[in-house]
Structures are given as structure tokens and as C-alpha cells.
Amino acid sequence: MALTSTHIFVNLHVKDVKESMAFFKGLGFGFNMQFTDEEKAACLEIGENMFAMLLTEEYFKSFTKKEIVDTEKYAQLTIALSAESREKVDELVNKAVSLGGKLYSEPADHGFMYQWGFQDLDGHIWEVGFMDMNAFEGQNQA
Known part of the structure; x- marks a missing residue:
């Protein structure tokens, strides 16, 4: 039996949660406020059961032992x-x-x-x- 999931959450590191929220709101996206505190994390609603967690770089680091990617280079x-x-x-x-x-x-x-x-x-x-x-x-x- 193939693995199936009911939701997808993609974690993205951001410099400023409020600025990122304003950017995506401007594009017409909404946020799930249950998982948003606007200081260190925001839950961007991409579609039905599809989300991107916008996490401050410091908070993002708590989810991984790896170095955060420099998006200017990689x-x-x-x-x-x-x-x-x-x-x-x-x-x-x-x-x-x-x-x-x-x-x-x-x-x-x-x-x-x-x-x-x-x-x-x-x-x-x-x-x-x-x-x-x-x-x-x-x-x-x-």
C-alpha cells in the first residue's frame, strides 16, 4: 500500500514574518491564524490541505541540524x-x-x-x- 498524507506543510525560513505575510497577502493568499504568531511563524494557506510554514531563520534552525541555505547562491x-x-x-x-x-x-x-x-x-x-x-x-x- 502506498503512503498517503492528508496535508502537506513545507517549512521556509524567512527574515521577517510580518513582511512575508504582507507579501503573500498581497498575492491573495490567506493564513491559518491557529498556527501563526506573526513574530516567529506564520502558516501560509496555499490550497486545500497545503501549507507553507514561514519561520524566522532562528526558529527554523530549531527544526534541523543542517545549515540554512543561502538563497542568493543556492x-x-x-x-x-x-x-x-x-x-x-x-x-x-x-x-x-x-x-x-x-x-x-x-x-x-x-x-x-x-x-x-x-x-x-x-x-x-x-x-x-x-x-x-x-x-x-x-x-x-x-
């Missing part, structure tokens, strides 16, 4: 989000940049898939994509 991970349309991809990335984020990549149009990326205030990489599922109609599913 990619610790990329967070991929799906959007409902190409226009929504553009809207989210442009909004992120207007709120202080940085472009991470150029838009990539693969026909059936469109994606574009940004970095948040702390350098974490967010890839936003739209996949036209109609392009796969009639294909055999494994």
Missing part, C-alpha cells in the same frame, strides 16, 4: 503552483514582482503547458504554471 527547493489559466500565471508573477519579489525565469510556453517563476522576499523559488488538460484527452492513462 536553490533549496522550488515550489510549483498550478494556476487556472495562462493569464492567472502572468497575473500572479507580475503581482509578486510589484510587491518586491524578483523574476526567477522567463515565461516558457510549451504549448500544452505555460510556466513562469518568481522569487519571494527571501529568495525562495515559486514556479507558477498552467497545464491545458484538454491536450491529453483521449490518451491512455497508465
Whole structure:
């Protein structure tokens, strides 16, 4: 039997929880205040049962024995989000940049898939994509 989980929590280190909250609120995301104290941790709601814990660097260190990644030099991970349309991809990335984020990549149009990326205030990489599922109609599913 395959392992299944009911929720996903991704932990991300941030320099300032309140600034990060303002950034993501500006993008239209909400927060679960039950797991947010605005000083050392905030629970970003990405989708149904999908969360990113935004933890101050000091608090993040209490969860790992490893050194925290310098996001100016290294990619610790990329967070991929799906959007409902190409226009929504553009809207989210442009909004992120207007709120202080940085472009991470150029838009990539693969026909059936469109994606574009940004970095948040702390350098974490967010890839936003739209996949036209109609392009796969009639294909055999494994």
C-alpha cells in the first residue's frame, strides 16, 4: 500500500514574518491564524490541505541540524503552483514582482503547458504554471 498524507506543510525560513505575510497577502493568499504568531511563524494557506510554514531563520534552525541555505547562491527547493489559466500565471508573477519579489525565469510556453517563476522576499523559488488538460484527452492513462 502506498503512503498517503492528508496535508502537506513545507517549512521556509524567512527574515521577517510580518513582511512575508504582507507579501503573500498581497498575492491573495490567506493564513491559518491557529498556527501563526506573526513574530516567529506564520502558516501560509496555499490550497486545500497545503501549507507553507514561514519561520524566522532562528526558529527554523530549531527544526534541523543542517545549515540554512543561502538563497542568493543556492536553490533549496522550488515550489510549483498550478494556476487556472495562462493569464492567472502572468497575473500572479507580475503581482509578486510589484510587491518586491524578483523574476526567477522567463515565461516558457510549451504549448500544452505555460510556466513562469518568481522569487519571494527571501529568495525562495515559486514556479507558477498552467497545464491545458484538454491536450491529453483521449490518451491512455497508465
